[in-house]
Amino acid sequence: MxxxxxxxxxxxxxxxxxxxxxxxxxxxxxxxxxxxxxxxxxxxxxxxxxxxDHHHHFMCESCGRAFDIDACPGDLAHMTPKGYTLRRHEITLYGLCDACVDDS
Ligand SMILES: [Zn+2]
Ligand SMILES: [Zn+2]
Known part of the structure; x- marks a missing residue:
């Protein structure tokens, strides 16, 4: 919040x-x-x-609230440039929350 x-x-x-x-x-x-x-x-x-636990966030572009997402795409080392070491990632999904979908 x-x-x-x-x-x-x-x-x-x-x-x-x-x-x-x-x-x-x-x-x-x-x-x-x-x-x-x-x-x-x-x-x-x-x-x-x-x-x-490790988790991500969904951000509503209409009301601006952020929600927890328990899912994770997992190890993103395959996206990391050769020779680099991946230590952590943050992922934010953007869209409309259920309340804002109902409003539109
Ligand atoms: Zn919303
Ligand atoms: Zn993750």
């Missing part, structure tokens, strides 16, 4: 919560190792629970 999404959820429970509180809480949780930043290309960082 992005800090803005966290704020929207939090303000349902605590109407007085502000974005500064959200940022402060997010920073504390990152320092405690509870959550990790998810960097999607060209996007402000989002955050998710730490310690999840």
């Amino acid at each position: 992005s800090p803005q999404e966290i704020l929207e959820h939090a303000s349902k429970v605590v109407p007085t919560v502000g974005i500064a509180t959200v940022y402060r809480t997010v920073r504390a949780l990152v320092e405690q190792g509870e959550i990790v930043a998810v960097e999607l290309p060209g996007e402000p960082p989002r955050y998710e629970r730490a310690g999840k």
Whole structure:
């Protein structure tokens, strides 16, 4: 979730919560190792629970929300140039989430 999404959820429970509180809480949780930043290309960082297994993300181009994908294409070493060592990969799929498909 992005800090803005966290704020929207939090303000349902605590109407007085502000974005500064959200940022402060997010920073504390990152320092405690509870959550990790998810960097999607060209996007402000989002955050998710730490310690999840390797996974990828689906980003909705309409509402901008990111969703977890449990699948992985696996070892991408065959795409790596000769002589290079592949260490990790990030994959982001783009499209419309189910809510946005229903809206269109
Ligand atoms: Zn959407
Ligand atoms: Zn993967």
